[in-house]
Amino acid sequence: LQDYLQLLTQLEQQIDHLHLRQVRVRLRAPIQRLQTLAMLTDSLQHLTGGPLLAALHEHVRSGDPRHVALINRLLDAASIPWFQMLHRWTTEGILSDPAREFFVYPKDDSPLADGQFDWEDGFVLDKSKLPGPGIMDNDLVEPAFRVGKGVNFVRRCLMDGEWSFGEDLIDRAKSTFCYSPEASTESSLFRTTLTEAMRTVHSHILDSLHKGQGLMTHLYALKQFMFLGQGDFYSALMDGMSSEFGDKVGVAGIHKHTLTSLVETSLKSTNANDFPPHVLERLTTKLHLSILDCEYAFDSIVGSTKENDTRMVWDIFSIDYEVPDTLKAIVGPSAKDDYSQVFHFLFGVKIVEHKLNSTWRSSATLQHALQGVAQQNGLSVGTSPSLAQSMALLRQIAMTRQAMVHFAVNYKSYLMFEVLEGGWKQLVLDIQGAETLDDVVSAHAQYLRGICKKSLIGKEASTGPFLGDPRLGNLIVALLDLCSEFCEYQQKFFQAALEAADRAQEKRRLARERAQRGNWSVDAQEEVEEERNFFGLADSIKRDDLASLATAFHQKIGEFLVCTDEILNGVTLASRTPKATPGPHTRKLTGHASTPDDGHLDSLRFLVFQLDQNNYYEYNHQINSS
Numbered sequence: 001l002q003d004y005l006q007l008l009t010q011l012e013q014q015i016d017h018l019h020l021r022q023v024r025v026r027l028r029a030p031i032q033r034l035q036t037l038a039m040l041t042d043s044l045q046h047l048t049g050g051p052l053l054a055a056l057h058e059h060v061r062s063g064d065p066r067h068v069a070l071i072n073r074l075l076d077a078a079s080i081p082w083f084q085m086l087h088r089w090t091t092e093g094i095l096s097d098p099a100r101e102f103f104v105y106p107k108d109d110s111p112l113a114d115g116q117f118d119w120e121d122g123f124v125l126d127k128s129k130l131p132g133p134g135i136m137d138n139d140l141v142e143p144a145f146r147v148g149k150g151v152n153f154v155r156r157c158l159m160d161g162e163w164s165f166g167e168d169l170i171d172r173a174k175s176t177f178c179y180s181p182e183a184s185t186e187s188s189l190f191r192t193t194l195t196e197a198m199r200t201v202h203s204h205i206l207d208s209l210h211k212g213q214g215l216m217t218h219l220y221a222l223k224q225f226m227f228l229g230q231g232d233f234y235s236a237l238m239d240g241m242s243s244e245f246g247d248k249v250g251v252a253g254i255h256k257h258t259l260t261s262l263v264e265t266s267l268k269s270t271n272a273n274d275f276p277p278h279v280l281e282r283l284t285t286k287l288h289l290s291i292l293d294c295e296y297a298f299d300s301i302v303g304s305t306k307e308n309d310t311r312m313v314w315d316i317f318s319i320d321y322e323v324p325d326t327l328k329a330i331v332g333p334s335a336k337d338d339y340s341q342v343f344h345f346l347f348g349v350k351i352v353e354h355k356l357n358s359t360w361r362s363s364a365t366l367q368h369a370l371q372g373v374a375q376q377n378g379l380s381v382g383t384s385p386s387l388a389q390s391m392a393l394l395r396q397i398a399m400t401r402q403a404m405v406h407f408a409v410n411y412k413s414y415l416m417f418e419v420l421e422g423g424w425k426q427l428v429l430d431i432q433g434a435e436t437l438d439d440v441v442s443a444h445a446q447y448l449r450g451i452c453k454k455s456l457i458g459k460e461a462s463t464g465p466f467l468g469d470p471r472l473g474n475l476i477v478a479l480l481d482l483c484s485e486f487c488e489y490q491q492k493f494f495q496a497a498l499e500a501a502d503r504a505q506e507k508r509r510l511a512r513e514r515a516q517r518g519n520w521s522v523d524a525q526e527e528v529e530e531e532r533n534f535f536g537l538a539d540s541i542k543r544d545d546l547a548s549l550a551t552a553f554h555q556k557i558g559e560f561l562v563c564t565d566e567i568l569n570g571v572t573l574a575s576r577t578p579k580a581t582p583g584p585h586t587r588k589l590t591g592h593a594s595t596p597d598d599g600h601l602d603s604l605r606f607l608v609f610q611l612d613q614n615n616y617y618e619y620n621h622q623i624n625s626s
Contacts, residue, residue, distance in 0.1 A: 004030040033070055040074075049101030050131030053079050053179075057134035079135065079179040086136075087177045090144055090197055091170055093151030095123075103129040104145060117156040119329030119441065123149055135179065140191060143198045146436055150201035153437065157326050158208050165200060173197065202436040209440075213326045214279075216431070219444070220424075221279045222331070224272070225321050226339045227420050227451070228346045233272040238354045240266060241313055247491065250309045251289060251316060259285045259317060286318045314351045318343060329437065330444050338448040345457055346415065352480050353408045355487035359401055362494045367394055393543050397490060400550040404483045407557065410610045411476070418603035419454045423447050454603065472567075475560040482553045489549065493542060558617045564608050568601055 007030055011023060044055050056078065059071045085102045088094045095104060107124050125145050130138065154160050164170075176189045209215040224230040240262040245254065263285055267273055272280075318340070323331045331339075370390060430443035456472045612618055 004034065029066070032066070036067060036070055048099065049082060049129045050103055050135065051129065053082060053135045054130075054132035057132075060134070075179045082131070082135075083177045083179070086144065087173055089148040090177075090194065091151070091165055091173055093148050093155060095148075101129065103127070103131070103141065104148060117153055117329070118332075119149065119153060119157075119437065120332060122152065137191075140194055143194050146438060147194065147198045147201055150198070150205055150437065153205060153329065154201065154208075157329065158205070158212075160204075160208070163204060165197060169193065169197060169200065198436070205437050206434065206440070209326065209437075213324060215327060215330070215440075216428070217276070217279060218282075218323055218327055219331075219427070221275060221282070222321055222323070222339060223420065223424055224275075225283060225319060226343045228343070228350060229416070229420060230270070230272045231416075232270040233266050234347075234350055236266040236270050237262060238350065241317070242354070242358070245313045247312070249312060251287075251311060254287070254313050254316065256285060256287050259287070259313075263319070282322045284320045284322060286320050288316045288318060314347075318347070330441050335444065335448055338452060341457065342448075342451060342455065345455065348480060349408065349412050349415065352483045352487075353405075353412060356401060356405050356408060356483065359487050359490045359494075360405075362490065363394065363397060363401070366494055370394070389543070393546070396543065396546055396550070400486060400546065400553065401490075403550070403557075404486060404553065407479060407611060408483060410607065414603065414607040414610075415455055418606065419451055422603065423450050423454070426450075471563045472560070475556060475563060479553065479556050479560065482549065482556060486549055486553070489545070554617065554620060557611065558620060561608060561612055561617055564604060568605060568608070 007026065011018065011026065040056070040059070044052055047055055053075065056071060056075050060068055060075075062068055062071070082101065085095070085097055088096050089102070089104060095102065095106060097105070103126050104123055105126055107118075107121050123145075125141070130141055132138070136144070154163055165173075172189070172193050176193050180188070180190070225233075228234050241259075244258065244262060248254075263283065267280060267283075320340070370387075424447075427443055427447040430446070431440055434440045434443060456476050
């Protein structure tokens with residue numbers, strides 16, 4: 001426009017010597033430029049920022065050299081504010097964008113407050129504002145975004161105000177961050193400068209996280225405490241909780257300070273005490289109580305009870321690990337939810353194993369008491385049907401318990417070694433090879449997804465059920481519930497029997513004292529009858545209840561094996577001919593699976609093999625199917 005006005009001034013000075021044809025020739029080029037400007041104004045008036053620059057760059061492809069020269073002049077001027085914003089974002093982490101024209105904008109409703117920096121949601125990439133090829137290639141958008149986020153992370157999370165890029169890099173960025181037809185080529189200085197900036201800032205971030213913030217130490221602590229990797233600590237803790245609370249039902253009398261004291265005692269008495277103090281002090285205990293629990297939380301004082309509250313200390317207790325603020329970019333709220341879910345699941349498996357071990361001790365005590373009564377009365381299995389029924393019941397209980405222990409131990413071994421240790425090993429390798437903080441975040445997220453899937457939890461929210469089949473997770477939960485139901489059944493049943501055994505032992509002691517004084521050793525016939533009843537063990541109803549419980553457990557194990565066989569081999573056991581089909585676990589070990597994720601299923605194959613080494617459950621399933 002300025003050139004056009006200058007031309008008009010010149011023509012006014014020469015107006016006495018100009019012909020109309022000369023004026024027309026002199027105005028042809030300016031009018032064409034004005035027409036071009038008018039066309040651009042009408043077609044691009046709705047665009048701003050990067051899309052506007054990209055649309056202008058499209059006109060550079062014209063074959064008219066005068067048109068191309070005009071567009072290049074416009075781009076040189078119009079791109080200066082945009083490249084200035086890019087320069088401040090990539091070198092200082094500052095967004096100077098009052099008109100919202102840049103492709104990055106801060107998210108105001110970030111979940112973290114108090115000046116903390118949310119790596120995932122602190123800044124958002126606006127794809128509608130991308131400049132496109134010609135201004136900045138699409139493959140350079142993500143590096144530019146990561147550089148600015150990295151600078152903000154250094155300033156606001158690492159609190160490292162003294163760190164900055166080298167002056168050489170800053171000067172190079174200032175001179176190269178401008179419009180140039182060569183900006184998007186592989187050899188351009190713009191590309192190399194931006195790539196070097198990303199490598200520099202993220203190298204500093206990873207170095208600070210490893211050396212100054214103890215990244216791997218805290219991740220290892222999360223694995224050991226939230227994923228029950230510190231087995232001696234949890235064994236000591238569960239023994240302490242059993243001694244403190246026993247079989248107490250209801251939340252009354254369960255206090256956080258008591259559980260905290262048990263946790264601290266377990267830490268000091270196990271190898272968990274080898275962790276640094278700054279790690280151990282981040283362990284906290286939680287009680288999952290609601291507001292409604294307050295009305296009977298002090299029943300021992302008020303004197304009232306809550307009969308419908310059947311919860312035990314295991315149901316409301318959990319451990320949490322509070323990571324430092326600098327690591328919340330990696331272990332964010334979503335990751336904490338995954339850690340909490342896996343903890344509750346693994347802790348439930350640990351509780352089942354602990355209960356099964358406790359029932360073995362009760363069974364052994366009752367077995368000795370039963371043998372003592374039989375010896376005292378001169379009875380044997382061949383002469384006493386009641387004794388034979390009692391011994392058969394105890395043997396059936398032992399076989400059922402052993403089957404459940406076999407499942408619980410092998411499943412826990414699968415979780416600890418195949419899932420957790422394998423996942424941790426891969427996480428360490430991925431973090432060691434990471435080049436940016438985003439690589440670390442992605443590796444950690446993949447680590448948690450793999451654990452949630454391979455542990456057969458079947459989490460629906462972020463990972464989906466294991467291999468797309470929710471039955472595995474449901475069957476695992478059903479099997480653990482049956483184990484807990486068996487433990488509760490045996491506990492109630494054995495409690496009455498052990499009390500009767502204690503009474504019988506006391507009566508035998510009194511009988512010996514009376515015999516030593518020369519009196520009758522037994523005062524009444526009911527004392528003899530009580531011992532010959534074998535403490536209620538010769539009850540056919542109890543034997544039938546136990547048989548139904550054992551049958552349900554074996555059926556669920558069979559369903560679990562059928563489901564895994566369908567996933568691993570793509571063939572249902574029910575569709576096979578029992579006599580003509582070889583054992584499925586032979587094919588499982590050969591690795592002929594029809595799923596694309598066969599490389600991740602070796603550990604599941606090993607679990608199936610361990611659960612049914614002699615094809616006992618497979619044989620029962622074939623018999624039931626036929």
